[in-house]
Amino acid sequence: MQSSLIITIYKSCxxxxxxxxxxxxxxxxxxxxxxxxxxxxxxxxxxxxxxxDKLEIPLIHLTQKDIGNRKPLATNxxxxxxxxxxxxxxxxxxxxxxxxxKAHLDLAxxxxxxxxxxxxxxxxxxxxxxxxxxxxxxxxxxxWRLLVDSAFGKTHHLGRFFRTPPLLxxxxxxxxxxxxxxxxxxxxxxxxxxxxxxxxFFSGAYGEDSDVEHRLKFLGLKMKSVKGxxxxxxxxxxxxxxxxxxxxxxxxxxxxxxxxxxxxxxxxPAIP
Numbered sequence: 001m002q003s004s005l006i007i008t009i010y011k012s013c014x015x016x017x018x019x020x021x022x023x024x025x026x027x028x029x030x031x032x033x034x035x036x037x038x039x040x041x042x043x044x045x046x047x048x049x050x051x052x053d054k055l056e057i058p059l060i061h062l063t064q065k066d067i068g069n070r071k072p073l074a075t076n077x078x079x080x081x082x083x084x085x086x087x088x089x090x091x092x093x094x095x096x097x098x099x100x101x102k103a104h105l106d107l108a109x110x111x112x113x114x115x116x117x118x119x120x121x122x123x124x125x126x127x128x129x130x131x132x133x134x135x136x137x138x139x140x141x142x143x144w145r146l147l148v149d150s151a152f153g154k155t156h157h158l159g160r161f162f163r164t165p166p167l168l169x170x171x172x173x174x175x176x177x178x179x180x181x182x183x184x185x186x187x188x189x190x191x192x193x194x195x196x197x198x199x200x201f202f203s204g205a206y207g208e209d210s211d212v213e214h215r216l217k218f219l220g221l222k223m224k225s226v227k228g229x230x231x232x233x234x235x236x237x238x239x240x241x242x243x244x245x246x247x248x249x250x251x252x253x254x255x256x257x258x259x260x261x262x263x264x265x266x267x268x269p270a271i272p
Contacts, residue, residue: 002083005023006079006082007090008071008089008091015093015235017131018095022100022134023101026102027101029101030101031057035048036075038071038074038204040066044061065272071204072197072200076264079189079197080269082189086104086189087187089184090184095139097231100232103230107224107230109224112222112223113186113187113213114226115185115223115225116184116226117177117184118183119234120156120157126235139233162228163229164228169229175225175227179213191219195215195260196262199212199264200271201261201263206247208246211249215261
């Protein structure tokens, strides 16, 4: 099954470089990488032009005007440009364990959408995990420095470092998950088309992932956990301020029970 890895970014060229380096080490490569940018940063274009020579799979770069947080729109444009039957979504500040894409593809289910969690790296651990470290295969073994920072420093979620066998995942209740995280999310393309993708009504700072979660459930899909299987490390940055007006939008979606947004994939090409 051909897959598309869709990475939504905003600036952060250095972080994107680290993410791409971790993708280069995947045990199972996606069929293509689509970097869809909520903006038009020159440094990202330069970086991606260099990466095209390093990768043996297609790398597509999309941009849009930088006029506020419009992550859902950028993600929709990535979906429209993709060719894979299976879509794996990622944020541009999340470095991957080498079996990340393999886990999503191994656990893919037409009746489900998959979502996981991430290790939250501290500023110190983020500075340590450079592209050069990743290039040497640091994450292919036991990342002792990061583990020590999780045990004694400010990196959070020690238990999210480790891939666990299916039976142990169930014993550790890693097969249960409460809600979606768009940085670690996958679904069959046909199901994203059925709900008309992400809702462009959302500003992106809050609620856009929950909106997709509810509408996929209205479609009849179940949410499936990839905790303990699809491991990723979130590079530290300041937390964005939530747009609480999205809470009202989300409440309206929940009340409606409608799986399809009327401002999503179909409408995205007409939005600059």
